[in-house]
Amino acid sequence: MTTTGSLVVTDLRVEFDGFVAVGGVSFDAHPGEVRFLIGPNGAGKTTCIDAITGLSKGSGSVKLGDQELLGTSVNKIVRLGVGRTFQTASVFEQLSVLQNLDIAAGLHRSSLSLLRARRGIEPAIESALEETGLSTERETPAGILSHGQKQWLEIGMMLVQEPRALLLDEPVAGMSQDERTATGELLQRIAQRRIVLVVEHDMDFMRRYASRVTVLHQGKVLSEGAVAQVQADPKVQEVYLGTAGAATTAAMLAVPDGATATTDSITQGEGA
Numbered sequence: 001m002t003t004t005g006s007l008v009v010t011d012l013r014v015e016f017d018g019f020v021a022v023g024g025v026s027f028d029a030h031p032g033e034v035r036f037l038i039g040p041n042g043a044g045k046t047t048c049i050d051a052i053t054g055l056s057k058g059s060g061s062v063k064l065g066d067q068e069l070l071g072t073s074v075n076k077i078v079r080l081g082v083g084r085t086f087q088t089a090s091v092f093e094q095l096s097v098l099q100n101l102d103i104a105a106g107l108h109r110s111s112l113s114l115l116r117a118r119r120g121i122e123p124a125i126e127s128a129l130e131e132t133g134l135s136t137e138r139e140t141p142a143g144i145l146s147h148g149q150k151q152w153l154e155i156g157m158m159l160v161q162e163p164r165a166l167l168l169d170e171p172v173a174g175m176s177q178d179e180r181t182a183t184g185e186l187l188q189r190i191a192q193r194r195i196v197l198v199v200e201h202d203m204d205f206m207r208r209y210a211s212r213v214t215v216l217h218q219g220k221v222l223s224e225g226a227v228a229q230v231q232a233d234p235k236v237q238e239v240y241l242g243t244a245g246a247a248t249t250a251a252m253l254a255v256p257d258g259a260t261a262t263t264d265s266i267t268q269g270e271g272a
């Protein structure tokens with residue numbers, strides 16, 4: 001695959017007062033794959049996303065297609081088509097699902113199209129409602145949605161801005177098993193035409209939905225490849241054995257569905 005339209009991170013470095021949080025990380029993500037960034041607590045995953053989205057200053061290079069993102073303002077990075085979610089969903093709780101989507105879509109509208117938009121539901125909003133499974137909840141105040149539905153609304157709020165890349169920080173944290181499955185399937189649908197990069201601690205979720213994985217450890221890339229490759233990497237096993245506790249280790253080493261797993265009791269590996 002060419003790198004046109006891909007997200008390419010090269011030698012990314014982020015320091016906080018001399019502390020190297022990300023020390024020369026390179027990876028790429030293409031439309032058509034669900035790309036995962038995993039690693040123990042403090043590995044530098046969120047900092048990578050912060051640097052890509054302009055929230056933290058970094059050196060090296062982050063390119064979306066031909067466009068360099070490092071040194072670009074947060075607002076311009078959004079306008080260039082990079083959306084992100086945070087660990088806690090940030091929706092307007094008093095407003096309905098539709099109103100939340102309308103506001104998110106408004107961020108990208110001209111004043112004229114804002115006036116036009118008032119006359120009906122825009123196609124981008126309709127398709128975000130459908131894609132996220134929230135069509136029947138359009139009038140529901142966001143505050144009374146389930147935890148999973150709030151996360152999907154936040155994803156919908158990115159989709160209405162028609163992003164080229166979606167970066168998701170721990171999207172399934174706190175979700176039920178059914179919500180995790182629905183979220184994995186949603187991400188796979190979204191990834192058919194867009195770049196999807198997921199930071200996640202849930203190893204079972206990663207094993208089920210990742211196309212490719214990059215493992216970070218102490219601000220550097222420890223391993224990279226398909227799920228099976230990364231699971232078989234002794235360096236990865238050592239880091240998870242050494243730092244992340246038995247649950248994550250067992251989940252990390254478990255083999256994908258259909259084969260005999262090393263444990264059948266672990267479905268949600270936690271990083272802490």
Ligand SMILES: Nc1ncnc2c1ncn2[C@@H]1O[C@H](COP(=O)(O)OP(=O)(O)OP(=O)(O)O)[C@@H](O)[C@H]1O
Binds near residue numbers: 048
């Ligand atoms: N604003 C900041 N100032 C100082 N240090 C920071 C800052 N943000 C992150 N760090 C440090 O950088 C390192 C990487 O943090 P980061 O949040 O990127 O890790 P992470 O892999 O996302 O971890 P977690 O899974 O716990 O969210 C940590 O040691 C963290 O304490």
